Amino acid sequence: MANSSNSRPDFSGQAALAGIAGSSSDNPNGGDAGLVFREISHLGKLNLRGDKNLAAAIKAATGCPFPPKANQFQSAGERHVLWLGPDEYLILCEAGKEKQLEDTLASTTKSSQRYAITDVSDSLCALALSGPKTRAVLAKGCGLDLHPSYFPSGDCAQTLLALAGVTLMALADDEFIVICRTSFAPYIQRWLADAALEYGYQFVA
């Protein structure tokens, strides 16, 4: 954060939970915490509107194949393309790469094509969840059937977590990414810590 004597603002930028939620943990049962979670700072996020014709452009720009089905995502390294709706996708990329990616997409997408791309990197906050009780914790606030056979890794969904809208991504049986609107991040952070209490949790700021 810029101190008042500095005449130039600090460029590093602030993560959504910076200065709001410090590291914390509570593990009454001992052993491994049931849930370990942290914010993925400045993860690049682009909201993409348009239809399947964008597949080639997306592939070229991100290396990710097009999500084959609704409510699934495809990955290439740190980059992911999530299906959000019939003509809406969310692209996740390395911090700071969003602008470059936006330009590449713009250039590789024929101007004639119906599409729109909007940088929402700061609009949304991504949290990485892991631990044996990840699904059990999410189930306390999410009405989806999160059983691995119904929500396997590779699935994503926009849904409700307690009182906030979120996008869930299952990376593995006990590994999720939860994306929420930035201003809801403090609530989601507090809710997760509270819901995970009986299993023990650790939040890494």
Add this chain to the structure above:
Amino acid sequence: MLIITCPFCGPRDEAEFACGGEAHIARPLAENKISDAHFADYLFMRDNPKGLFLERWRHSAGCRRWFNVARDTVSHEIIEIYPMGSLPKKASPKAAYKASWRRDTAAEKAAVRSPNKAGGSK
């Protein structure tokens, strides 16, 4: 809590949806002159059947898409879900659509751009 099958996201809890009320209410264009009474048919009068009801829902906590639902307001059974802008295909919802008092009302007729008017609202 109802299960509503979003045409795009599949079955979800009712809590993820917003209900938009009666479906298939055509909006009269201001350029087509109709009486205030006929305009009220569009603006305020509502179909409110005990039984099969054609209504609009939005997957507000999911893909944010609107769609139509044919639902029984007594049993809460969902008979058909069909895309926005289309008409039901199953027999009973189809019949309900045809039977509605709205069909061929002045308000509904006024929803269509009259040929002599050019160019829309630009």
Add this chain to the structure above:
Amino acid sequence: MAQNQPDRGQRGLPGGTPRYSAFALAKKAMNYHQDWQRAWRDPAPKAEYDAVIIGGGGHGLATAYYLAAVHGMTNIAVIEKGWIGGGNTGRNTTIIRSNYLWDESAAIYEHSMKLWEGMSQDLNFNVMFSQRGVLTIAHSEHELREMSRRVHAIRLNGIDSEILGPAEIKKFVPTINIDQSIRYPVMGGFLQRRGGTARHDAVAWGYARAADDLGVDIIQKCEVTGLRRQGRKIVGVETSQGFIKTKKVGCVVAGHSSVVAAMAGIRLPIASRPLQALVSEPIKPILDTVIMSNAVHMYISQSDKGEMVLGAGVDKYNSYAQRGSFPVPEHMLAAAVELFPVLSRLRMLRHWGGIVDTCPDASPIISKTDIEGLYFDCGWGTGGFKATPGSGHVFADLIANDRPNKIAAPYTLDRFRTGLLIDEHGAAGVAH
């Protein structure tokens, strides 16, 4: 207040029905209560009536009573498809108040309030009208502003209303939580001391007994199957017990207004929605008033039996199933625990749903229709119970004279054509 009221109908039971009293109770006890007679008869429908009221709820029975008592129309019938008072009359949270914002609303609900204040004596039936006060809580700057607007208007309409600060509220309602750090703190409230509750079933039974005494036929388990017309005139009612001839039909069928209207080819601007309520197990008194909070969609009181009575907001989709969705009570009870932490260790005993007919402007319809002799009193949304006597009183007047009186005039169907709505939810959406 019981005295000098606008034509309240005759006192006592002129029809000869023995009066209820402590004395009668003691006298009958001598014979082990063997010779109490029916509270109302169980007649078969006549071939013809001067007027037929469809719907044996509080509003319908009140309409019949005032038609007989005030307008001398005694050759009338109330037909009810189930048992009287079985609809919203027996499914609401019994809140009574008249502190409405708009002049038109204030007029009809205050008219109603004055009738409540003499009802037990008018009907010789204790409806347990309890003027324990209705306190509406404000939780934000915005709500405080709306409250001020409301209270100024209510006062100038000659209706009692006072503003309370958090400390005064705590004094008036010791169980409430006024901690200012909670999400929806109690920042203030406005109180109508004349507001309160009544025993909902007793209202239906009391009106039924008094109307019956004046000769009104109350016909239960009689379902309307059609409205017979000649051209634009009503000539009778088709029922499950046969055709009943009449020139005047008053429809007071909350929860089914659109259905009955459709029988006559009439369109209404109404959506029927579930409204959920619940009670806790009975406990010794902890709340001696009625509390309403609109920000969190919750209202609460404690019945004479000791049950905490809680109501929520209206469900989001049309239904005739008298059941709502679980998230509604879930949210409502969380809000209730915020304001009344004591509730956390109590238990929900009964939960139910009613069907309310809601209008676009959250105000009722009391109106003639374009069919001669067909009248509607509907669309009370969540405000119906408190309006019972006033609604019946002005509706009876409308049916008897075929023209709305000053109080009913703003509530015609025509307002949806002109756009002169009485937008109660626009005006801060105070839950009714």
Add this chain to the structure above:
Amino acid sequence: MAFRTNASSAQPMTRSNTAARIDRNKPIEFTFDGRSYTGFAGDTLASALLANDVHLVGRSFKYHRPRGILSAGSEEPNALIRLGKGAYAEPNLRATQIEIFDGLYAESQNRTPSLKFDIGAINSVLGRFFPAGFYYKTFMWPAAMWMSYEHVIRHAAGLGKAAEDHNDPDRYEKTHAHCDILVAGGGAAGLMAAMQAAQSGARVILADEQNEFGGWLLGEANISIGGVPALVWVSAMLTDLAALPNVTLLPRTTVFGYMDHNYLTLNERVTDHLPTRPAHLPRQRLWKVRAKQVIIAQGAHERPLVFAGNDLPGVMLAGAVRTYINRYGVCPGRRAIVVCNNDDAYRTALDLYNAGADVVITDLRNDAKGPLITAARNAGIEILRGHAIIAAYGNQRVARVEIAPVDDSVTAISGDILHRDCDLISMSGGLSPAVHLHSQARGKLQWDGAKLCFRPSATHEPSFNIGACNASFDLATALKEAIRAGTKAAAATNHQTIALTAPDVVSANQNWKPLAAWKIPNGHGAGRGPKAFVDFQNDVTASDVSLAAREGYQSVEHLKRYTTTGMGTDQGKTSNINALAILADALGNEIPEVGTTTFRMPYTPSSIGAIAGRDIGDLFDPVRLTRMDAWHRANGAKFEHVGQWMRAWYYPKGDETIHEAVNREVKAARTTAGLLDASTLGKIDIRGRDAAEFLNRLYTNAWSKLGVGKCRYGLMLKDDGMVMDDGVTTRLGENHFHMTTTTGGAAGVLDWMEEWLQTEWPDLEVYLTSVTEQWAVATLSGPNAGKILQDAGIDFDLSPAEFPFMSMKEGHIGGLPARIFRISFTGELSYEINVAARHGLALWTHLMTAGKPHGITPYGTEAMHVLRAEKGFIIVGQETDGSVTPHDLGMDWIVSKAKSDFIGKRALARETMAYDNRKQLVGLLCSEPSTVIPEGAHAVLDPDQPMPMEMLGQVTSSYFSPNCGRSIAMAMLKGGHARKGQTVFFPMLDGTVLKAEIVDPVFFDPKGERIDG
């Protein structure tokens, strides 16, 4: 009574030596009504009290009659106690369901001063004067007195007392769960069905309200299943089920709600049975289960018999007595009378006999035969056939009975009365299937004339009823049903399974057809004689039911509501059928014609705390913070909630009052510069070929010709012509716009736009994305705004020529990339600076630093409101209330006449929209410049007119304006536009009257000369 034992001795002789499910090696100390007792692990409070020969445990609701323990389960109407102390206290709990633990503290309820001597019992003496509904017939004179009568009634009513300390220390949680098959009830049938279903690999949840699975088998002796004692079979089943990964076993879990689309709610009591509760564990957990199929195996409830004095302590249900003997090793009496209309009670007689009690069987039937009857006779138990107990007597516990022969229909006494002493009556009136969940789910019921009960018929949801709740009381039959249901349910969820073979059941055959005997004659006239109770908790007697029928309360619902039968915390589990039958009898009608009431959630009373769960306190509602929030806090800002947002309201310095602080902030914004955190304004990114056309239809004014880089104010209407929202929208490119909305309206406006795009104009190519939180916004306003931006390092020319009002430029501030909008809500030279949200705090602190020499002052929402009011700018939701048109606001200038259509256009054409007497926006100047008229005050022309007064309208905004040096106000007044110059009056709540002149609503810089600084 000779055999009364010393209640505090560790081994009271009421403990039988039968094998039981209590651990005699684990004594447990507990307290009831101040006296300490000992029980054993595995006891309920009820069984432990009975073991200590305590029968009197409560007082009834109305007559305060002494009451004991009737049942052994959740149907208990009498034994309601208050558990715990202080903040842990909980009223109305059923002693029959409380597992005892060391230090348990319990009190009886509804008595003063004590359980044994309760002054309320006077009601019982005067009972004759308080028949059903007596209160409807009296307390009416004088009218004013009702409140006093009511006060007394209220304090007499109500059962237990709520906790004195209201802050519940316990934690409650909720969770969602999904399964293929939910089995409600873990008795023999439930276990069998769960096992069958689980074989298929389907996901199964098995829930039971008791601490142990096994249902009524837990209380039975002499039954074997699959060649082993029933409970051995039960534990084997449990071991197997627990081993299956696809099975979730939930003991202590009541399925209390069954809603649409197979959505069920369960209450799990996680730690209630523990002496100390770990803080991290929930006390209770609400399960919200979505099941594909439901199997209901809830069992049945035994009915009492309705005879005089049937409510005395020591009068118990036969099945319950059996349970106390076999499960808890407690024999509740030494001299027992068993009275019944069926075979089942003979099992109780035998178990009592084997437990060492003297037993007499009074069988209402005179033709009873079968193995159980034979067994009883062989045991030498005295059996009085065709006899009934016509009255029971005793003081706080049954001591003697009158028994008489009765005719076949049990309507008249047909012989001499016998007198017997006893300390226990064990009664059985037959079984009522627990059809509650089935009925909650809108399943239909049918009357079984042979078994005398309502049984499930058609189901509404995908579900099955098996075992006793399906009136299949015979164990072998129940197990076969379970296997069938388990197989079918699995198949319905696409899980195939081979039907298991039903295990053999060895149990004495019995006849499940009881004798219809609803009201036992007492030898007195109608309504006379000692009270015979139908509803124990609410003190409803047989004659109350007859009275209701006599007075015309003949529908079941009228009966319930008039007599309150079935309205207690037991919800009529033991009383409904008896009441119904007696009503039918009074009406000379058949039971099915009289009908039954539909059951509603919950099956048993369910904790409100658990339904609220963790959505309380700071998790009650999300609170949204801006990126500058930390700075506001650090600098002592006061906040206000705007929707879910937390916004800086004002920044008091030292001990400034809100007014002093706001005045300072308002002045600074017009003399030097003010800085506002405007991040919460809604922002929508609008793209696509038809974006401009879309705005044309959405807003009242025209958008096609707006140049790139230019901003325009827009007013949005609902289609009824009423103002809905407003804001500034900027053209970023030919097909790209940036819209701002009000803070509160943001979500609604985006939804509104999506709705029109998707449902009305799908042909338009427009894409909407919310960017509200993508951008942090600082609004720099005031004469020094330009200088400050210069010093902050803006990288483009700010001169009005280069950067005119209502335009936007992208550039950098101190190197930070920013979008800067030259728009103004204050009328001053003003810049709305948008940066990526991550830089919001940096931008803010940077501007504060750069602005220091120029007197920059942070201002909050309150000052913002005053500044805009000085300029007469409206705030949607303050000046408007959903009933206001643009014309009412004097904003016709923004309503395009050229456009053929826009949302709201047609509605505005209605004749009433042009009426002169509509409420219209005006300004007000109070005759007392220092007096601020309260917002919400209503204007009248004549303050002396009588009530109700003719009102013109209300003050919508009212402030002290330091820049005008006086108070100013805005109001919506009838015909306001034509009233400029008139004087109106404002009657205050304190009786005083304020006076004001109606003026134009622009109070400061009417020509707008300050906009360029």
